[in-house]
Amino acid sequence: MKRPMKVKMRSHLAVEEIMARKGKVADVDHKEIWIKKDMNLEESEKEKVLRSEAKEKNGKRTEIEKKNFYWRVLDMRLKKWYLRKKEEVMEEAIN
Known part of the structure; x- marks a missing residue:
């Protein structure tokens, strides 16, 4: 079963870096992964x-x-x- 997962980061800088690179996750093998800011x-x-x-x-x-x-x-x-x-x-x- 696929379910959303909430991840809490300690640093706002880490969040910004992840959000800036989130498009690189959606390659051929990981089309179903979505990263969205809460x-x-x-x-x-x-x-x-x-x-x-x-x-x-x-x-x-x-x-x-x-x-x-x-x-x-x-x-x-x-x-x-x-x-x-x-x-x-x-x-x-x-x-």
């Missing part, structure tokens, strides 16, 4: 609002925009996440 109610509500804003913005993208980027919540901020390098997008726009 949030209080206020942080959780803020992230929920940001996720709904991202969903709304993603729904309003044009077909060309859908090929190039999508909106996502990263580090408690709404970010534009490019599917291809910006240089490739610029070259395609020129041609």
Whole structure:
């Protein structure tokens, strides 16, 4: 049975380092491992609002925009996440 595990760290610096490198854990053998920072109610509500804003913005993208980027919540901020390098997008726009 798969269950969540809560890990408490002694140092805030250790938490920041782990959160910065968490993407490297999700390789081929460990796709089911997720590392997420524990949030209080206020942080959780803020992230929920940001996720709904991202969903709304993603729904309003044009077909060309859908090929190039999508909106996502990263580090408690709404970010534009490019599917291809910006240089490739610029070259395609020129041609």
